[in-house]
């Protein structure tokens with residue numbers, strides 16, 4: 001995995017745990033990838049709700 005992506009995923013996880021809305025993530029929790037690169041997938045509206 002891209003180290004920058006891994007770091008961004010970890011930051012988003014921490015931020016979301018701290019109260020950030022899932023829509024404000026830069027990364028895709030579902031696919032463990034950049035949100036902007038898979039935002040066309042309709043699963044992405046509320047990634048955490050699927051877990």
Ligand SMILES: [Zn+2]
Pocket residue numbers: 028029030031032033035038039041044
């Ligand atoms: Zn995705």
